[in-house]
Amino acid sequence: MSVPFDLHTHCTLSFDGKSTGEEMVQAAVRLGMMHYALTDHVDLGDFPDPDFDLEATVTGAAELIPALRTKYSDSIDLIYGVELGQAVHDREAAAKLISENDYDFVLGSVHNIRGHDDFYFLDPAKYDPVKLLDTYFDELLETAEWNGADILAHITYPLRYFSGDYGIDIDMSRYSPVIDRIFITLIKNDKGIEINTSGLRQKLGKTMPDAGMIKRYHDLGGRLLTIGSDAHCTDDLGKGIAEGIQIAKECGFGEVAVYKKREPQFIKI
Numbered sequence: 001m002s003v004p005f006d007l008h009t010h011c012t013l014s015f016d017g018k019s020t021g022e023e024m025v026q027a028a029v030r031l032g033m034m035h036y037a038l039t040d041h042v043d044l045g046d047f048p049d050p051d052f053d054l055e056a057t058v059t060g061a062a063e064l065i066p067a068l069r070t071k072y073s074d075s076i077d078l079i080y081g082v083e084l085g086q087a088v089h090d091r092e093a094a095a096k097l098i099s100e101n102d103y104d105f106v107l108g109s110v111h112n113i114r115g116h117d118d119f120y121f122l123d124p125a126k127y128d129p130v131k132l133l134d135t136y137f138d139e140l141l142e143t144a145e146w147n148g149a150d151i152l153a154h155i156t157y158p159l160r161y162f163s164g165d166y167g168i169d170i171d172m173s174r175y176s177p178v179i180d181r182i183f184i185t186l187i188k189n190d191k192g193i194e195i196n197t198s199g200l201r202q203k204l205g206k207t208m209p210d211a212g213m214i215k216r217y218h219d220l221g222g223r224l225l226t227i228g229s230d231a232h233c234t235d236d237l238g239k240g241i242a243e244g245i246q247i248a249k250e251c252g253f254g255e256v257a258v259y260k261k262r263e264p265q266f267i268k269i
Ligand SMILES: [Zn+2]
Pocket: 083, 109, 111, 153, 154
């Protein structure tokens, strides 16, 4: 079965990418995608990967993605995206990055909170997950209020580790008020959220966020929704997109967004 789109993916321009941009585009064409976004990491703030050359990623993407878009223009709509991490930790760098690059699509992420490394590295035996999540959602709200990204990515990201890897049962009702404020802020600003399907193929076993939160977003008036696999290699490309579409429908969505020059275009599902 063909996969119509995938709005969140990485190639070797990202520190953790495994397949080249061209391999990813060719795989997307093979899957029959109409719309496909490369959204390589640009993580700002205090915890850059020591082996990661941010400037090389930015300039590499600026050269590679438009060239691939031209080369494969008959086969696929290649969307020039970026996954911008921790924008509010360095608003000046974030603004410069967005103004200097001709992005179609900006995903906003929080991979680490101020003073801590990526959640990937945080052992919950040493830190209180509840307190970390309090700060995480405050920073996510700050990112929504910053209003520089089109879509907030994987809004339950820390659960990939706390719930998925460590099996900790987190009572998410504690965070309902702040998550509502995040949704209301996004809706007011004509911004949205994604269904990140990577959790379906990881220990978490569900999308980020899960159906309950997506339904809440819809009920509050949210209409801008993208779906992405967060694939870092061709094997994972398009994985879970069909399930993501099904969840979107069940939550009341009749269409999802793809982005071109920072403007949403709606695709019926
Ligand atoms: Zn991410």
